[in-house]
Amino acid sequence: MFRLTASRVGGLLARRPAAALTAASSRPSSGEVSRPVDMSRPQYWDRRVSPLPDRPFREALSAEDKALKQKEKGPWGQLSREEKIALYRISFQLTYPEMNQSSSEWKTVLGGIFIFIGLTGLLVIWQSYYVYPPQPLTFDEDWRARQLQRMLDMRVNPVEGFSAKWDYEKGQWK
Amino acid sequence: MSLPKPVMRGLLGKRLRFHIPLAFAFALVAGGLIKYGVTEPRKRAYAEFYKNYDGVKEFNHMREAGVFQSVRPSGE
Numbered sequence: 552m553f554r555l556t557a558s559r560v561g562g563l564l565a566r567r568p569a570a571a572l573t574a575a576s577s578r579p580s581s582g583e584v585s586r587p588v589d590m591s592r593p594q595y596w597d598r599r600v601s602p603l604p605d606r607p608f609r610e611a612l613s614a615e616d617k618a619l620k621q622k623e624k625g626p627w628g629q630l631s632r633e634e635k636i637a638l639y640r641i642s643f644q645l646t647y648p649e650m651n652q653s654s655s656e657w658k659t660v661l662g663g664i665f666i667f668i669g670l671t672g673l674l675v676i677w678q679s680y681y682v683y684p685p686q687p688l689t690f691d692e693d694w695r696a697r698q699l700q701r702m703l704d705m706r707v708n709p710v711e712g713f714s715a716k717w718d719y720e721k722g723q724w725k
Numbered sequence: 726m727s728l729p730k731p732v733m734r735g736l737l738g739k740r741l742r743f744h745i746p747l748a749f750a751f752a753l754v755a756g757g758l759i760k761y762g763v764t765e766p767r768k769r770a771y772a773e774f775y776k777n778y779d780g781v782k783e784f785n786h787m788r789e790a791g792v793f794q795s796v797r798p799s800g801e
Contacts, residue, residue, distance in 0.1 A: 701790075701792065704786075704787060704790030704791070704792045705787065705790075705792045706783060706787060709774070710770055710771055710774045711767065711770050711771075715770075715774075719786075
């Protein structure tokens with residue numbers, strides 16, 4: 552019921568949270584069929600918005616990891632820098648800088664957008680040639696000229712707009 | 726490995742103290758720009774237009790052009 556096939560979260564635009572959702576142990580090596588993730592169990596994730604996942608990254612600890620965890624129970628000032636880093640790597644897979652790494656995905660996205668806009672443009676050109684009915688006669692040059700003259704005669708927007716820009720004495724645009 | 730403890734409190738207050746006066750200032754500036762860039766010129770344009778406006782003359786011009794239905798041009 553709570554199965555998530557890795558194939559569904561793959562694809563060209565690999566999303567990092569989804570990639571992290573498949574726990575390291577269930578990621579298949581080459582040649583294996585991918586095992587589905589059991590989402591009824593506590594999950595591990597690397598996400599900026601929810602920093603503390605349901606379980607630590609590595610639960611099966613080696614002997615030295617177990618010794619380190621014992622030492623962690625004591626005063627932390629006694630831990631060396633490498634030990635603190637090792638403890639972090641036990642609980643978490645990625646650091647924040649690693650997690651927040653930018654990718655070049657935007658280039659793919661933008662490229663795809665432009666490709667499809669271009670294809671749509673071709674479609675629009677074809678359509679305007681083969682699909683559209685003839686234009687109404689109100690689009691003819693002559694009709695539009697007479698329409699413009701009528702608008703000036705009616706004094707459309709005489710204060711600031713249309714007729715304000717026409718010089719009625721000289722019969723030309725100002 | 727000891728970083729300084731980051732600021733934990735008063736974050737919203739700090740943001741508001743910065744952004745609210747800024748928002749007021751922007752709003753006032755925008756209002757001023759619109760008043761002196763749009764409304765005042767528009768009022769002046771209308772005053773200019775109606776200073777020497779002869780409605781009867783305009784009506785006769787429009788009538789001769791044939792745009793009215795109630796009165797036809799004087800020739801017909």
